Amino acid sequence: MNKYLFLLFFLCVSMSMQAKISLPAYFTDNMIVQQKSMLTISGVSAAGKEVVVKVGWNSKDFRVTSGMDGKFEVQVPTPKAGGPYTITIDDGEPLFLQNVLVGEVWLCSGQSNMEMPVAGWGKVMNYEKEIAEAIYPSIRLLQVKKVISHVPSEKLEINGDGWKECSPSSVENFSAVAYFYARNLWEKLKVPVGVIDCTWGGTPAEAWTSLSALKHVWGFEEDAARIEQCRADRELLMAKYQDDMTDWEKRLNDCDPGMKNNVPCWTSNEQSGDDWKQMNLPGAWEHNGLPDFDGSVWFQKVVDIPSEWEGKTLTLNLGKIDDKDITYFNGKEIARGDGYYVKRTYSVPAELVKSGKGIITVKVQDQSGTGGICGSPEELSIDAGNDKISLAGMWNYRVGVPLSQQPQVPFSPDSQNYPSVLYNAMVYPLRNFPIKGAIWYQGEANVERAVQYTPLFQSMITDWRNLWKNDFPFYFVQLANFLNMQEVQPNSTWAHLREAQANALHLEKTGMVVTIDIGEAYDIHPKNKQEVGARLARLALADTYGKGKYDIPMYKSFKIEKGAVILSFNQNIIVKGEIPTGFAIAGPDMKFYPAHAIVKGNMITVTSPDVTVPIAVRYGWADNPPCNLYGENGLPLTPFRTDSFE
Template identity: 50%
Template sequence: MMPKIVLQPLLLFLLFFVTLCADAMVKLPALFSNNMVLQRQTNAAIWGTATAGKTVTVQTSWNKKTYWAKADAGGNWSLKVSTPGYGGPFSISVAEENTIKLENVLIGDVWLCSGQSNMEMPLAGWGKVMNYQQEIAAANYPAIRLLQALHVTSNTPAKDLAVRNNGWDICTPQTIAEFSAAAYFFAREIYEKTKIPVGLIHSSWGGTIAEAWTSFETLQTLPDFAAAAKKVRTTPELDKASYDEQMKQWGQKKNQADKGLVSGKPVWAAMDLDTSGWQTMQLPGLWENKGYPDLDGVVWFRKKVTIPGSWNDKDLALSLSTIDDDDITYFNGVQVGATIGYDHDRVYKVPASLAKKGDNYITVRVMDNGGGGGLYGDAKQMFLGTTAGQQIDLSGNWIYKISFTFKDLPPAPESPQNPDRPGVLYNAMIHPITRFAIKGVIWYQGESNAGRAGQYRELFPALIEDWRKRFPSGDFPFYFVQLANYRKRASLPAASDWAELREAQLMTTRLPHTGMATIIDIGAADDIHPKNKQEVGRRLALIALNKVYGQKNEYSGPVYQSQQISGGAVTLSFTHAKGMSAKDGSLKGFALAGSDKKFYWADATIKGNTVVVRSASVKAPVAVRYAWADNPEANLVNNDGLPASPFRTDSWDGVTKGKK
């Protein structure tokens, strides 16, 4: 039997004192760490917590100054320090009862980088940008610093930002691989042209909607979002245990709905399965581009492969590139792997005991929870192979069968971490930054709002103005990426929600100190994530170099300004039109309509800073559209090779009008 322990009064006092001191020590938010960047030529805020009523002392090495602040009754304190032109490394000392010393601090420009998956897309990992291995190996930029926000939601504004590695990283091949590619290439271009240190705060989340990044207060001014935002604000955070139990019950309903599973057994993975009713799909590719634009649910894919006898008694590697979102993979009816999440490579081991000479069957159960779905990515990464490098190409025809869609089920329990709720990402991933001095914002988002593009005309400018109200930098630069070309190319002029979203983005450039990088020429029909993030970052940087850093470079492709109709021709005027030309042959992508609103492909010719458009099918033209499609064939560029933004001269109702 253990003896009874009695704590003496003195010992109790000492324990209480130590605990009190630990709680009262000066502390800093995650934004302040070694290797950080402070915004140059400003009064930059520094804040934290300390003992209530105590004075906190901050010393900065660049000007040898000392600053003081008194902690309030809640222990909160803040002050501002004056920052010079740029340079470093410097140090900052923060002291009360304890001392925190921040080392290797640079003074430069801080850019907040936000949006959805095309901003989040890393150089390596699920992103694998163009030439990613060489780009990572060359990423030695000690004057570029990285702060990576973690995915977190909150129903109310959070005080601190959750970040990887507890703070800022120096840009090296080791730290850049899983960081935003677009943000890195933007910073690299800025630094190489100016030699000013760059700090990147990357706070984005793939697949998310713009209203999730907007504050509750601003959403209350937008009728389409006010009620939903209020519900979020007034709903208590659901505890994980309750949510897990609700999800368990819903998961049972999913399994019951899956025709490929019987009592948990994967009957659609059986080797002797009758697949006469299955259809054929070319892979890799998202099924949204294969005839199923609104399918969220479960699809089973299957492929027969013939293994040579020389592979007997060898373990094999099954590589399926990338799957959106979740998969369970079977080989000859036996599970060999399962992964949750679109942002993971799928490489599974097939033990020698499963593989046999002759016909073998690979079956993949794919669950898509929203957005894109299917086996997509690099065709070269779809193979069955040996460790000796022998491979069987798995790209091409697979058979498939839809098991069920989520429309067949009751709504899923709402996750307390669901990012697609109004305001929750602003609360957790933007609000904690708003006291920090920044130079500006780069933004790449819109895909998830394309179905409500008409609504985005109001929402996106509101988001920009919202953030500008909350940061001390005020009316800071806000530069964004227009959606790339994507999906199957249309043979005839047609309506397009992506075209309408691009138009909403173009209209947002009417706000002061905004800029838009057009990338209608570097997308891909079967990949929503363009691999050429180098050019995305460069085009964003061109805007900043001109507008922020005073360089005289061109930063935009031709932008439609006005039209004049004379006889059967329409003459279009443009800004940023110097040296306009058709890249690769004659001009393409122009369509003409009369008062009947029916569009026909048109002939277009360049005359100086104008384009003249005609069509034999339209005798009395009224309106012109250019690159008005999901994936248009468009080739109008200026002297700097920058593409013209898609546009239309009419204001007729679009397919997203009234969509909420």
């Protein structure tokens, strides 16, 4: 009898637990909903329950009966901007959502330049003042948690308790671009604005794109087929990944002069010779002897190990390495590290520690942006307890394999960079929440694959619109200037990626913000996010809300006359400086030279004494070009080229 009583008690407890209504994570106090839209209010109650939904802006009761699985869903029209309101969802035990606003909701996504917080690791320009003044109760903030999924997920995970009123405490670790965008919209529209921070630093566009879309994008056919063959099962995908990594490492080692027959040959002895140079560490190698370099570099430092250290386990501190490393001590591998700018602390096994020379060799692999052994001088050391030897100073180094000569590294299925995993976990669960549009800042992680980015990016935009069943506005930021300033750089991967981004303007309801004038040479995260947010808002205000105009200055056409190339533009061009800069010109040999330019209205004449028969002109075609041309509306001229040489 007791057994049956226990079962009855268990069933009653289970039913009472199920009776508590659960809602998607974006339904919280302080939320904002898109005005003049159809809001889907869905959730889970007990099976067969009548659920009554009441919204403060409508006197009607919305009634629905939950299914056998407890799920329910009602469609509620939203009014024009206003509030605050209360939403009640009642299945006998009411759930109240307080302080709800109706206004404009924007999804803000991309990699680290969209993720970059106002303070935190970002620290935008004048961040302390910005935080202190961030008191905007009509701006609401929601931050999506960084998670991955191999299949589309119904569950959205968020940081904190959900929507927050914009305040100094809530904005501090929130996307700076999203916040400045919202602030500019609110100041002009005078309606509540909500922004959803849905970002993950260092991630490529394919991670944000659905598998069904990637199947039709050039270069991703094999990835999509593999995921389908493995039924998106993590264990099967991991087994295939291990095979791929073994093959990749062998192919990489085959082209690495530091490896011979898959065995490192620069780790046992102190290296010297003409191919070995010196670099002062810590510091990014881009401004330390290797400008614009991505790929692998071998570093070596020889220290004198005291006799009293012999046979002791040592601690090796290598600062913050960007991105990956394999570390050796006296010829033996002791550790592998992974992660952009992550501090490395390794143990040196006691059996490797002998008095005399201690040879530390570190192979560093960098995929994009800055690379090397970074951090502060205090972070580089080797020690045995209280005794410490600094490793800051001159290290020997030698280039291994430039990234352009490396086979493409496979992404782990557990990586945020794996195809579709961010779409599945962070975008797909938002599909029933109406938005006005999306803003996007990403591209750095795809720099080495610019040709592929054109179809990929346009597919992703269309993919998101299909998911929401809404042809919403999609506005994006073109990559800023970065790395060493150069006037002529025909093979610039950053320039090619900017062009690939601009190609998306062929899609309707898209817009681009040019930031070629506000980047920083040695900071991939430029601090002036205020201007980025302001330009995005100016674009949205013009194209979505009909307030003002946002025509980015763009090249239209060219003709060649008497040894000069005459370019025409969509508006008058203004020079900020003494003479126009940033132009390069080429003749039939397809070699580019710095060019002289004369601006007159919406026409620019370009010449060079080095090119008597010009056939092509480029402007702003470098990682970090010296651009100083603007339109009559104050916006920077978009980088362009008249040729299609490569």
